[in-house]
Amino acid sequence: MTLTENRAEKSPAPVVRRRTRPDPSARSRGGQRFLLVGLTLASAYSLFPVWWLIVAATKDRVALYQTNGMWFSGWHLWDNLHQVFTYDDGIFLRWTANSFLYAGVGSLGGTLVALATGYGLARFDFPGRNVVFACVVGSFLIPIALLTLPLYLMFSEIGLVDTPWAMLIPCLINPFSVYLAKVYTESTIPFELLEAARIDGAGELRIFFSIVLRMMTTGGATVFLLAFVNTWNAFFLPLTVLRGEENWTLNLGLYNWTGKKMESGVDVTSLVLTGALLSIVPMAIMMVAMRRYWRTGVTLGALK
Amino acid sequence: MIRSQRWKGAAFTVPFQLGFVFLYLLPIGYAVYQSLFLEQRSGLGLGGATEKFVGLDNYQQGLTDSAFLGSVLRVFLFACVQIPLMLGISLVLALFLDAVTARAAGRFRILLLVPYMIPGVVAAIVWVNLYSPLVGPLTPLGEFFGFQWDFFAPSMVWPSIGNLLTWHGIGYNMVIIYAALQGVPRELFEAARLDGASEVRIALSIKIPHVRGALVLTGLLSIIQMLQIFNEPALFRNVTPQTVTDSFTPIMIIYNQAFSANNYHYAATLSVLLALILGVASFLFYRLTSREVD
Structure with missing residues (x-):
């Protein structure tokens, strides 16, 4: 769509420009304005909580409780950052370090496993292949509690x-990553190439590590990003398997802080x-920096 | 393909298969096994516990447990309202995006996706504070218009959570539906326009039927997520423990059975039941929605 539009903009003939507009419901200017107003309102709804959060993070306790939440005051x-970090x-x-460790290392391992599995499923016809793939798809329906509670018991028996x-x-095995990796392999690795390498x-x-993995960088980045x-x-898994606060994730820690607010009478709202x-912040940076990969991942997920 | 090559291909999937056995099949088997036993304490409970095989007794208890069934029904009714509402808004926004210029569509898509970048727990923290009568901006806004909003009142907790989930989910669902809309051949619209169809008519008769698959998918994913809802009620519980009880949703009950009541056997039973309910619900939804297509 973008391609045709760019071409149209370069073209000198206005007639062409009109014909190649993306979807000319735009012909009525009132209609177009109505759509833009609708989208603007929806964007305002999406953004105002984030705006409020940013404003709230700049206020001291008194201002937080007594001034208009949608605008700055002091x-x-x-000070607030200092308080959070100390x-x-x-x-x-x-x-924060824990969250990065779990998400980074866990997703890296999980992505490698997923790429190998996806490649095996997409490019080899071995007995039991369909069973493996059925397991991948079927596991989308398993509730987390059904896995997490027995996993907790098993882990506690072996001291993990x-x-x-x-x-x-648990991050090493991610069926959704496997599914994505299979789809990417099917669209990027031609059979002929593998045959040529074998000949x-x-x-x-060697083929997998020096040819397939290299060709799968885009797909792999998407798989990694979504897993990250x-x-x-994640909340339920860390809540279940992590007890001491030195191992907690950011989510778990923040959840615990919100509970504190009421339990001990100490106000930690601004904290x-x-x-x-x-x-x-890390999530936003990562998503914006890798938005190309992430968009394909979101839409690919829809095609299953 | 040569025989040995096939087996080498299978070898690529071995790490996953092993992991799947240990992290999926074994835990599920363990849960099913545990659900067939009951912990019995001898005498005054001092002599240690023994496990006794009780067959399907736990399941019988689960299926007549009014707290558990009540929580499933509560979540189910909530899903019946929130999911159509959220998907409806997502669909309308996707149709809007599809009808504006590409440049505007690109900008609005990023803005509308901002909530999706925020972790669910953090989103819940933000909204709990927005709802808060002490620090949130919504209470003064209500007072300005003459309303006395109490977002944590018993009748308001579900709408409050529903709004939070809708806010968090519309961007993601919109992107999926929008991607499906992009796949509709543009000539169809031109042809319909030549026949004198209005834009609304084109949206209703051409665009929406074409994205039915995407709607079914997003609906299915939302149902699976909703029956397992835990994070948001858990955070609301921090604010209003009286309204959001510890048996508010199925997963909350399971969690509390396991870690507060220390009754793993019953918790395992309920998680197996929940998995079955989830399977049946997904199957029914899929059948209902795909039959209409034929």
Whole structure:
């Protein structure tokens, strides 16, 4: 769509420009205005909570409770940040590091496993292939509680509960990543290429590591990104398998802080809000920087 | 393909298969196994616990447990309202995006996707504070218009959570529906226009039927998520423990059975039941929505 429009803009003839407009319901100017107003209102609804959060993170306690929430009053962002990072001996930094560790390392391992599996499923016809794929798709329907509770019991028997391993190991197996990797392999790795490599005498492992993985960088990045977001957002698994606060994720820590507000009578509202804002930042940077991959991932997910 | 090559191909999937056995099949098997037993304490409970095989007794208890069934019904009714509402808004926004210029569509799509970038727990934290009568801007806004809003009142908790979920979900669902709309051949619209169809008519008779698949998919994903809703009620519970009880949603009950009541056997039973309910609900939804297509 964008392509045709660009071409139209370069063209000198106005007639062509009109004909190649994306969808000319735009012909009535009133209609177009109506659509834009609708979209603007929806965007305002989507954005105002984030705006409020940003404003709230710049206020001190008094201003937070007494001034209009949608506009600034004083500038205490640095104080609030200082408070977040020093509260409880800087436990917030520890949680941030944990979240990065679980999401980063876990997703990296999970992506490698998924790429190998997706490649195996898409390009080899071995007995039981359909069973493996059925497991992948069927597991989309399994409720997390059905997996997480017995996993907790199994992990506690082998002493993994309350260690980073309890978060990292489950990340290695992600059926949705496998599904995506299979779809990407089907669209990027031609059979002929593999045949040619085999005729040249390359072994299967060599083909995978030096040809397939290289051609799958885009697909792999998408799989990694979605897995990273998934792990970063996880709540039920860390809540179940992580007990001591030194192993918690950001989500878990923030949840705990919101509970504190009422339990001990200490007001930690601005602490929670500044922390919440901070926890969005890495995600936002990552999503904006990798938006190309992430968009294809979202739409590909829809095609299953 | 040569025989040995096939097996080498299978080898690529071995790490996944092993992991799947240990992280999926084994836990499910373990849960089913546990659901058939009951922990019995001898005497005064000092002599340690023994496990006793009770067959399907736990399931009988689960299927007559009014708290569990009530929570399933509560979530189900909520889903019947929230999911159509959210998908309806997403569909309208996708149709709007499809009808404006490409440049405007690109900009609005990014803006509308901002909530999707925010982790669910953080989104819930933000909205709990927006609803808060102490720090949130919504209470003064209501007072300005003469309303006394109490977002945490028993009758308002579900609408409040529903708004939060809708806010969080419309961008993502809109993108999926919009992608499906992009796949509709543009000539169809031109032809309809030549026949004198209005834009609304084109949207209703051509565009919406073409994105039915995307709607079914987003609906299915939303149902699966909704029956497992946990994060949002858990955060609301921090604010209003009286209204949002610890048996508010099925997963909350399961979690509390496991970690507060220390009754793993019953928690396992309820998670198996929930999985079955989820399977049946997804199947019914899929059948209902795909039959209409024929």
